Amino acid sequence: MHIPVLYQEIIAYLQPRSGGSYIDGTVGGGGHAKGILQASDPDGLLLAFDRDPEAISFARERLQEVGDRVTFVQASYGEMATLAPEYGFEQVDGILLDLGLSSRQLEDNERGFSFMQSGSLDMRFDQTRGNTAADLVNQLQEAEIAEILWRYGEMKNSRRIARAIVSARPINSTQQLTELVLRESGRSTKRRIHPATLVYQALRIAVNNELGELEKGLAASLALLATDGYLAIISFHSLEDRLVKQFIRQQSKECVCPPEQPICTCDTRPYLRAITRKVVRPSVAEITLNPRSRSARLRVAQKLAGGHA
Numbered sequence: 001m002h003i004p005v006l007y008q009e010i011i012a013y014l015q016p017r018s019g020g021s022y023i024d025g026t027v028g029g030g031g032h033a034k035g036i037l038q039a040s041d042p043d044g045l046l047l048a049f050d051r052d053p054e055a056i057s058f059a060r061e062r063l064q065e066v067g068d069r070v071t072f073v074q075a076s077y078g079e080m081a082t083l084a085p086e087y088g089f090e091q092v093d094g095i096l097l098d099l100g101l102s103s104r105q106l107e108d109n110e111r112g113f114s115f116m117q118s119g120s121l122d123m124r125f126d127q128t129r130g131n132t133a134a135d136l137v138n139q140l141q142e143a144e145i146a147e148i149l150w151r152y153g154e155m156k157n158s159r160r161i162a163r164a165i166v167s168a169r170p171i172n173s174t175q176q177l178t179e180l181v182l183r184e185s186g187r188s189t190k191r192r193i194h195p196a197t198l199v200y201q202a203l204r205i206a207v208n209n210e211l212g213e214l215e216k217g218l219a220a221s222l223a224l225l226a227t228d229g230y231l232a233i234i235s236f237h238s239l240e241d242r243l244v245k246q247f248i249r250q251q252s253k254e255c256v257c258p259p260e261q262p263i264c265t266c267d268t269r270p271y272l273r274a275i276t277r278k279v280v281r282p283s284v285a286e287i288t289l290n291p292r293s294r295s296a297r298l299r300v301a302q303k304l305a306g307g308h309a
């Protein structure tokens with residue numbers, strides 16, 4: 001079972017209320033969704049997205065008792081600008097994006113998300129479409145693989161790993177990839193994280209175009225949030241968090257004139273107000289209970305009236 005991360009914080013920040021409407025862009029195991037529906041009882045509405053058909057059927061089952069207040073959409077939250085209005089969600093009071101993957105996905109060795117399990121090298125959130133991680137490692141040019149490892153894993157030895165991958169082709173299992181990465185990275189007692197962590201992170205981001213979807217989802221939230229509505233994003237690595245932080249900073253600027261200009265002429269009205277001045281992290285108690293929450297970082301912003309740039 002996936003334990004929802006920063007659960008109390010999400011409910012406290014989103015302040016779900018009866019009569020409100022909400023979007024959960026990443027419904028996963030339905031933990032946060034359940035909390036939003038309970039807090040907005042008796043007639044709050046939720047539109048729940050997930051790219052993974054299995055997550056959708058799991059969440060549907062779990063949320064059966066409030067079934068008539070939740071609508072499920074098997075699609076990327078990156079598409080919500082066009083999809084949400086089709087389901088009658090044009091202006092919503094809160095949007096949640098809990099990025100990354102659920103424990104169910106991580107523990108399923110057929111999905112290939114975990115370097116600790118032996119399985120097929122897939123890594124797609126939606127297994128019905130798109131290229132798998134095996135397609136990428138077996139078909140891309142060495143330089144393209146190195147670029148993925150460098151950009152999405154921020155790996156210093158990206159070229160070396162890419163070279164080793166290309167000479168070991170075909171690579172079809174997680175075990176094969178993990179062993180190769182360990183062999184190439186050498187042994188270091190100083191290392192804080194397993195070298196395969198970054199390779200898996202990089203491939204997963206590339207397979208699912210995760211940063212591109214996040215950019216689209218953030219932009220969509222500006223159009224979909226009603227005035228005073230809240231946007232809450234939980235990210236799990238620095239590339240995502242950087243994007244979220246910069247987005248909130250950019251959209252809450254009151255002036256975008258060049259710094260050397262003495263008087264403001266830009267007439268900018270910000271779309272957002274940052275609610276969390278600093279990133280919110282799980283408490284020690286939460287990390288003890290749920291070690292997977294340790295890298296979670298939450299940022300929240302509120303939609304302002306009449307924003308434009």
Ligand SMILES: C[S@@+](CC[C@H](N)C(=O)[O-])C[C@H]1O[C@@H](n2cnc3c(N)ncnc32)[C@H](O)[C@@H]1O
Nearest residue numbers: 004026028029030031032050051052076077098
């Ligand atoms: C961390 S889990 C969400 C857990 C959920 N908040 C809960 O309480 O159970 C992340 C989920 O997001 C989904 N996901 C990842 N990228 C997505 C995207 N671009 N659009 C929709 N869902 C996505 C994954 O399939 C996964 O089920």
